[in-house]
Amino acid sequence: MLSGGKFMATITFIGAGQMASALTFPAFENGHEVRLVGTPLDRDIIDGLRRDNFHITLKRTLHNGIHYYQVEEMRDAIDGADAILGGVSSFGVDWFAEEVLPNIPQNVPLISVTKGMIDQEDGSMQTYPEFWESTEAGSKLNINAIGGPCTSYELADKDDSAVTFCGRDIETLRYLKGLFTTDYYHVSLSTDVVGVECAVALKNAYALGVSLAVGLAEKREGIGVLHYNSQAALFGQGVREMRKLLNLVGGGDDNIVLGAGDLYVTVFGGRTRKIGTLLGQGLSFEDAMAELAGVTLESIVIATRTARAVKKLVTAGKVNAADFPLLLHVDAIINGGEPVNIPWKAFETETVL
């Protein structure tokens, strides 16, 4: 549809969480019709938005003119859409497969902000786009995803944000970029779906790892005392292990650019830093989780899944456990009840040309 000389598309957002809702800013400002559909968990969010456009968890007022839908109205919201944005969390991936994918017309591209991977029985890792493509409804769809360092609050505040849209078809990606890119939302494109999704999923586990140093320094010297040598050492080790994992899943090496950027933003990004800091201070995993009661911690899910995959590959003789000391220590802390005891000496390397 043309409106005032400018192409206007209709974009339906499914999931009204913080990230999807933040993405309504660039979409609406580009002149598109924006339809925001809540999941069954977003009922209060949609009620609030209908009242006064204020998003109760993003804590920002969305643009006036966005259309809001409860989950029962999803089909109406999808009707006539030019593109669908999927905005559920890792915990809504199955719901999205069962309740949303069958409602999406085959000619309408889907782009998802959900970050994460699923570990398989054989130790291989599956991206969410791959998982959705493996379902009957998803197999007929054009499924794309968004990776890269971008937190919702800062996007809503128009802080310059650089992301990567990934998918199988570069023309689709260019179309989707055209819908969303603005002077503060910067979009790279990549058909290396596994590489992009792996890089941005893994960083969760390593952000928790880096945050352990924040808590360790506070345990030693008092709350609020910051040291960066130890954080940087863990950051570097995280980059090293992420490069090895990227190689393992067949993702391009240049995706470490995304992994490192996303690791950076996540280390400063609230919940993951908080749990890592509490663990570093000496709290048990149970006590740390209790302090964060009620918040969803995708980093825990991702760290657990990645470690499980790596451990299976170690058992199968396909990878060396010594290549992943930080990941395995994070796993031992959150899933094995072990105290924090960073294996510093295991990070030391010897390179002889």
Place this chain on the structure above:
Amino acid sequence: MLSGGKFMATITFIGAGQMASALTFPAFENGHEVRLVGTPLDRDIIDGLRRDNFHITLKRTLHNGIHYYQVEEMRDAIDGADAILGGVSSFGVDWFAEEVLPNIPQNVPLISVTKGMIDQEDGSMQTYPEFWESTEAGSKLNINAIGGPCTSYELADKDDSAVTFCGRDIETLRYLKGLFTTDYYHVSLSTDVVGVECAVALKNAYALGVSLAVGLAEKREGIGVLHYNSQAALFGQGVREMRKLLNLVGGGDDNIVLGAGDLYVTVFGGRTRKIGTLLGQGLSFEDAMAELAGVTLESIVIATRTARAVKKLVTAGKVNAADFPLLLHVDAIINGGEPVNIPWKAFETETVL
């Protein structure tokens, strides 16, 4: 020399600045005889240390038992040494070549903490170890260097720190590691001198680049307001450009682990962050430097040299300027008087497998 069953070596530190002085902690605690020699610029530091072991710029009390020397006493300090640690800044590299190298016996290994590179007429980059090896006195010596994310204050405070010792001979590196490694000072080894030194030198330019985002956010929303999306976007772009520069100088790709870790610590490391923040707030380079009067800014030197080398290579048709938009923008700000205007769209990429 054996002392209480433990091997004790004699290590002579030349340069009593913050980094070299911080390294006296692990060396002394390992039971070595430590001799700390000031440069002509360190006269007050040595006077202070002789009085009460308090280091006036590191602001820490060194171990009682370290021997202090003024520059005139350098030969006495070198006499009988098992290893020399070179601790001058980038600005002391020539002095070190002329006044120190001729005094070092050929069989005594040297390890330097000076970070940086020198750009040549043809656009190639030379590491400091290579520069020293190119002098007559240096050509006969076994010259090694320390890279990696480690700030002096935090090392002095025993925050866990991971560094890499690099040099041509792995046996020498293992010997030097034995002298310095402790339960908080973690040492990797590499014979890829160019890769290690390049990675840790480049990060200075990019740390300044990332810090621009700190100032831009403050300019927009007020002093103290922090946003991380834009920092992370610049961090990722810095990693991307550093990987390309590493490739250009023939350094191993895995050195990006050091580059990323060192970039992380430097973004939070005081002077470089301060100048980047002031520039991002809108100050001219001259005004920003005036606010930091009297401090040495190696990041400015490194950014200038690296950009100069890259520009020569662009002119020679050997590299593409479009691959280094952040470096060239930082250079334009500090050497061309240009205002901060991050070339965000130049960072966007398209990857088609």
